[in-house]
Amino acid sequence: MHPERTGHPPQPEGCLTAAVRIPVRIVVLVLVVPLRLGWDVLVLCGAFLRRVFRPVGRALAWFGDAVLAPVGRAVARLAEWVATACWWLVATLFKTLFYWPWLGLWRYVIVPVAVHGIAAPAAWLHRTVLAPLGRGLARGTAWAYARLLAPLGRGTGLVLRAVLVWPWTALWRYAVVPVATGVYRRVLTPLGHGLTWLARGAGRGLALLGRGVALLGRGVGLLLRVLVLAPLVFLYRWVLTPVGRVLAVVGRELADALVVAWRVAGYVTRAVGRALKRLARNLIGRPVAWFYRSVCTPVGHLVRDAVWRPARKAAVEAGRAVSAALASARATVAAARRDAWRALFGGLREPEPVPGIPGRARNLGGAASRQTVPGVAAESEISPRQGG
Structure with a gap:
């Protein structure tokens, strides 16, 4: 709400700013408050x-991770297993019908027939017939080339050179070249000089024409500057600039008004929210709290004391009675089972006491005899050998 404090002092505001600010802020506030509420x-x-x-x-x-994902994984595994089994079955069937028969045919029929029926005779024919015949033909051809074709070719080459090459070479060297040199020196060179002079004259004419066009362009530019540019500068300087400044002031004030209106609308909505909260608390919260404290709590205590506790106590006692009945039933069943076992197979063997070896208690030789075991007289502990 307060202007920001900066190092520069605030600039003075004109009458246009003061005249535009209040209406703009009022209009913006009226428009922004409903928007802020919404x-x-x-x-x-x-x-x-x-x-x-x-x-x-x-x-x-959680449902997706705990239920759907395991189900999906199980379904995927089942589908993978089914697909693997089907693929194995199809692959086995395909191999059985199309692969293994052709493999056996190739391995045990075609290859042996080709090796022993075709390749071996062909190798024998090549080694025995074709190779000697080829070597003989090669030697005959080499002899014919060296003795007949090479001399004939050299003679034919000389004849062709004498008929086709040497006359044309002489014609080019002693007829065409001198004539072309004379034509170049006597005809083409003067013609080129004349064309050069004409090109220079045409260039000078074009230069003069360019200067005239430049002068004409300068005149047209001056005319455009006077008739078009000067009015445009006047329009920009004395019309558009003031209008732009006015629009800038209006836009700045509109932006400031939007900020202020948004804050005011926030305060309004906060106040409306607090009022609605207090109204809801007075109309709904307090009656509900009173109903809970005055009605639900006593009824709940009554139900707890009059119904729930006796019912729980009765349930506990019934559970204990059922537990005792079950324990007595288990004991009865165990006793009946033991009685039936004794009746069928006899009772268990009871341990019999083993009688001890009668003897006299031991006592030191020099000490007085002292009875330690009832019914047995004390005897000296000294050996008869030591005593003797």
């Missing part, structure tokens, strides 16, 4: 939906 309502609805749908989304994510 925006705050949308934000509140978004927060409510986020709080509502976030647990739902987490529950759905």
